Amino acid sequence: MTAPVTAASIALDGGVLAAEDVAHGPEAAFVPSRGFWGHVGHRLVRDPVAMGAGAVILLVVLIALLSPWITPMDPYKGSMLRRLRHVGDATYWLGSDELGRDMISRLMLGSRLSLFIGVTPVLIAFVIGSGIGILAGYVGGWTNTILMRTIDVFFAFPSVLLAIALSGALGAGIFNSIVSLTCVFVPQIARVAESVTTGIRKRDYIDAAKLSGASALTIMRVQVLGNVVGPIFVYSTSLISVSMILASGLSFLGLGVRPPEPEWGLMLNTLRTAIYVNPVVAALPGVCIFLVSIAFNLFSDGLRAAMEIRQ
Amino acid sequence: MLLYTLKRLLYATPVAFGVSVVCFLLVHLAPGDPLSAILPVDATQSMIDEMRAAYGFDKPLPVQYLIWLWHVLHGDLGISIATGRPVLSEVSRAVVNSLILASVATVIGFTFGTLFGFVAGYHRNSLADRAASALSVFGVSVPHYWLGMVLVIIFSATLGWLPPTGAGPDGSGNWRPDFDHLRYMILPAVTMSVIPMGIIARTVRALVADILSQDFVEALRAKGMDERGVFKHVVRNAAPTALAIMGLQLGYLLGGSILVETVFAWPGTGFLLNAAIFQRDLPLLQGSILVLAMFFVLLNLLVDVMQTALDPRIERA
Secondary structure (H helix, E strand, C coil), rough: CCCCCCCHHHHHHHHHHHHHHHCHHHHHHHCCHHHHHHHHHHHHHHHHHHHHHHHHHHHHHHHHHHHHHHHCCCCCCCCCCHCCCCCCCCCCCCCCCCCCCEEEHHHHHHHHHHHHHHHHHHHHHHHHHHHHHHHHHHHHHHHHHHHHHHHHHHCCCHHHHHHHHHHHHHCCCHHHHHHHHHHHHHHHHHHHHHHHHHHHHHHHHHHHHHHHCCCHHHHHHHHHHHHHHHHHHHHHHHHHHHHHHEEEEEEHCCCCCCCCCCCCHHHHHHHHCCCCCCCHHHHHHHHHHHEEEEEEEEHHHHHHHHHHCCC | HHHHHHHHHHEEEEEHHHHHHHHHHHHHHHHCCCCCCCCCCCCCCHHHHHHHHHCCCCCCCCHHHHHHHHHHHHCCCEEECCCCHHHHHHHHHHHHHHHHHHHHHHHHHHHHHHHHHHHHCCCCHHHHHHHHHHHHHHHHHHCCCHHHHHHHHHHHHHHCCCCCCCCCCCCCCCCCCCCHHHHHHHHHHHCCCCCCHHHHHHHHHHHHHHHCCCHHHHHHHHHHEEEEEEEHHHHHHHHHHHHHHHEEEEEEHHCCCCHHHHHHHHCCCHHHHHHHHHHCCCCHHHHHHHHHHHHHHHHHHHHHHHHHHHCCCCCCC
């Protein structure tokens, strides 16, 4: 029972189509492409776990930035009469530490140093490691062999051991702990950067750029960097969690931040003696490290998943 | 196979050489003179010169390195500044204790990791799968030194079931395989096992899921093989990779034990390193790190060779 195609029905269909076109305006016909990063962002926003993790990170960063002005009490002022108060105390909401200093204020201010010593090494290693990896991957040949075999030597050390060996030899301090952790992450990032770069150096657009007369430096800066920076960046974000744990670990051992500065790892160390008196307060700094570390891990996982766009 | 082993050995040699250079240079990274830590503040210049000559610090660096390497190759890692005993004997005693702890932790981590991984891989997107994913995120995100503290708080400070620190009831530095000593090992071993557990669970889950989606599994089932038979095939296919990861994790645990050993006062290499760092005992620091790193290089080599031997699909080029 097919209806006969008449001039009227064609006209009607055509009319409907035309009406729709008018209704949606000319923009409907042309959907602008979001671009690669637009798609990644769009997918990331729809990932509730990654968004939750991102919110935690944002909150901690905000606290870290604002802490000097928003701590309820003076984080350095102690009182031997009011030491090791319990969580839920009327004055000290999250209790007080072994020198009677307000825990919540110290945890808030501590987020500054903990984030700083945890994130900085990855940022520096991202720049240096990408540089080494892209150079080795793009130039290839002997340059690649020499650079990558040197990198292999650092892979012969488990990362915790390398970090502790370097900062143990350099001596305690924030600067030295950042230097040691940077040395731990540069080889790892460089290896990823090298393999991604090697993967694209034979692509047509690189050849096209070469034929257009661009110098090696320009090609590395424009064509290569633009195409490899995404994967290297995602890999680097996955290192932040490890870096936070290791940086606080160095302070925990007494190799990083020095007292009386509040830092989560160091606080955990000085509160170790209190585990029999006030176990909950003693464990609090570790909860902070754990929360931030898990948030970075989940956010990085979400970012990686969002970037795996099938083409 | 022999050819591959030799090739792999040949490749490991320059890495081992590089490791020795890094360990040697560690001492020279230290601010000031390596001897400044042991010399009295009011040491005269002649005393300093005497010590420098005695330790060979007056010679150029490459010469110092060659002399040091020559001694190392003959099993002489120098004398500990703090105790006056040979570094090698201090390190080997500690390595044994660390190796026991790391091995037990690896076995615990591997057992539960594979168990969770298999269940999750077989039942994708089930509750068990989500639990396994949560476990692996937990394993890599938890600061293990803090986890150790929490376990001490629960099982020693609150419940009083297990001893919080040390390796044995007599306070001795040597672990023995009896019930009393075993109780001292439970908390540090469980703490350490969480990291490999998460990583192994994640890997095995991916492996099992991948194997189950392959054509040969469907063929086996079509042939009429029961699930137990199919399971055996899955295990055989997953084993080489899973075992390789277990080997590497043992190395990571051994090298990264310093934090957990410090929390539990376990008399291993981590504890030794900690002492070496804070007493500025540079020969001991250098020696322990060299031994641990060389162990890791060797373990990597063994894992590669074993994986190739177990898995005929890997190119032995």
